[in-house]
Amino acid sequence: MMPDSAQERTEAPTQRRRTEARKAGQVARSSDLTAAVVLLGSLLVLDWFGRRLFGNLLVAMRVCMEDDELALTDPQQILPLMARVFRLLLAVAGPFLAVVVVLALLAAFMQIGYLVSFQSIKPSLNRVSPLAGIKRLFNARSVVQLLMGILKMSCVAAVAYSALRDRLDVFATAANLPAIAIVGVSGEVFFTVSIRLAIALLVLGIIDYIYQRYRLEKDLKMTKEEVKDEYKRMEGDPKLKSRRRQVQLEMALHRIKSAVPKADVVITNPTELAIAIRYDPDTMNAPRVLAKGADYLARRIREIAIEHGIPIVERKPLARALYYTVEVGQEIPSQFYKAVAEILAYVYELTGKRYASQAAVGAALNEPGACIGSSR
Numbered sequence: 064m065m066p067d068s069a070q071e072r073t074e075a076p077t078q079r080r081r082t083e084a085r086k087a088g089q090v091a092r093s094s095d096l097t098a099a100v101v102l103l104g105s106l107l108v109l110d111w112f113g114r115r116l117f118g119n120l121l122v123a124m125r126v127c128m129e130d131d132e133l134a135l136t137d138p139q140q141i142l143p144l145m146a147r148v149f150r151l152l153l154a155v156a157g158p159f160l161a162v163v164v165v166l167a168l169l170a171a172f173m174q175i176g177y178l179v180s181f182q183s184i185k186p187s188l189n190r191v192s193p194l195a196g197i198k199r200l201f202n203a204r205s206v207v208q209l210l211m212g213i214l215k216m217s218c219v220a221a222v223a224y225s226a227l228r229d230r231l232d233v234f235a236t237a238a239n240l241p242a243i244a245i246v247g248v249s250g251e252v253f254f255t256v257s258i259r260l261a262i263a264l265l266v267l268g269i270i271d272y273i274y275q276r277y278r279l280e281k282d283l284k285m286t287k288e289e290v291k292d293e294y295k296r297m298e299g300d301p302k303l304k305s306r307r308r309q310v311q312l313e314m315a316l317h318r319i320k321s322a323v324p325k326a327d328v329v330i331t332n333p334t335e336l337a338i339a340i341r342y343d344p345d346t347m348n349a350p351r352v353l354a355k356g357a358d359y360l361a362r363r364i365r366e367i368a369i370e371h372g373i374p375i376v377e378r379k380p381l382a383r384a385l386y387y388t389v390e391v392g393q394e395i396p397s398q399f400y401k402a403v404a405e406i407l408a409y410v411y412e413l414t415g416k417r418y419a420s421q422a423a424v425g426a427a428l429n430e431p432g433a434c435i436g437s438s439r
Contacts, residue, residue, distance in 0.1 A: 072284035077293050084283055090175045091276040095215070096268030100170040101163055103261035108162050110254065119155040174272060211274075215267050222263040226256040315360060318391075322353040323367040328410045329375045332382040337361035339368070340385075340395070342407055349394040350403050355386055374410045378402065 076084075084090075109116070230252045285293070319339075323329070326339035327350075336357055342350035356364050368375055381402050389395055395403055 072281075072286055074285045074287055074290045076280070076283035076285055077290065079293060079296075080283055080285065084279075085178065088178070089279065089282075090178065091272065091279040092171065092174045093268050093272035093275050095264065095271045096174065097167060097170040099261060099264035099268040101166045103258075103265055104166040105159070105163055106254065106257055106261055108159060112159075116155060116159060120152075211271070218263055218267060219260060222259050223256060226259045227252075230255070312359075315356070316363060319354045319356065319360065319364055320367060322391075323364055323373065324371040326353050326368070326373050327414075328406055329364060329368040329373055330382050330385065330406065331361070331365065331375055331377050332379050332386075333377040335361060336382045336386045337364040337368075338382055338385045338389075339364055339373070340403065340407075342403075347394065349397075349400065350407065351394050352385065352389045352391055355389075355391060357386070374413060376406050376410070378406065381406075 233248055233252060323339045326341045328340055330338045330340060337355065337360070338352055339354040340350050341347075341353050354364060365375060367373075381399065385395065385399065
């Protein structure tokens with residue numbers, strides 16, 4: 064059994080774990096912060112456009128009340144009247160509601176960005192299990208949430224008391240004012256208290272969001288063993304990777320064993336790279352790379368070439384260029400015609416191939432200047 068210290072979540076979460084948690088809807092967000100932004104924004108909108116909104120509302124009410132009384136009793140007229148009232152109210156409250164929705168979406172986007180996840184609404188037995196509910200009720204996280212809730216209520220109550228205390232003199236003199244003035248004073252006091260509460264809630268929401276980020280980071284932490292398993296999944300099991308490399312090497316060796324004996328020449332670096340080339344003017348437009356390899360594969364290509372009497376020619380720059388620019392099975396590009404024609408002409412002279420003299424190679428490659436009259 065592993066010691067407890069080995070099971071402690073002390074490692075920072077990997078990017079894969081963060082991504083999976085985000086896809087599952089496990090992100091840091093504060094509903095208090097969203098509510099505070101919406102409340103503060105709504106109050107500011109009311110402060111800026113409140114008179115116009117209430118004026119339009121009074122106009123809508125006056126229009127509705129000026130209708131004939133028969134409209135309220137006639138079933139054929141009451142539905143059009145209700146539709147008219149709805150349109151008027153929508154025209155009055157629509158812009159305000161649009162601002163509220165935009166503020167809510169903006170507050171959520173600033174916290175979690177763009178995220179669509181249905182994991183949180185999937186049915187789960189743990190959510191309806193009484194035992195799981197009791198565990199959630201009496202765990203340390205619930206205690207912290209309870210204490211934070213008490214702290215929030217205390218702060219809100221303190222701010223509200225402070226705002227009302229500063230306006231006690233206004234309430235003392237409001238009794239001698241006309242009714243319409245009392246309404247105006249009450250509205251001013253209400254707005255002042257609401258603004259202070261909204262600012263206090265905004266501060267508390269920011270603190271709550273910081274705490275949610277801290278809690279999420281703590282929940283996502285991993286043990287050392289989990290980190291090792293994570294990297295194994297990301298990079299693959301070393302045994303499987305080794306097996307795959309072995310299979311790939313075996314396949315490459317099989318291709319080399321069957322391809323190199325058909326080559327006309329092997330161009331080397333001389334030890335790091337080897338490229339096997341074949342040219343048949345009857346079936347090919349240009350010389351073709353049959354096999355290529357580096358390090359161990361290059362050594363095997365040279366060994367197979369020696370076994371089958373294939374000439375090996377050392378051309379360092381040409382070998383590097385062919386290895387990195389031409390794939391197996393492809394014909395060489397035209398910029399290499401001259402160099403390869405010289406090598407093939409030299410090799411054909413050595414091997415005595417009648418159809419491939421220097422002139423024939425240059426003519427077949429459509430490079431008159433490719434034939435350099437040198438026999439090495």
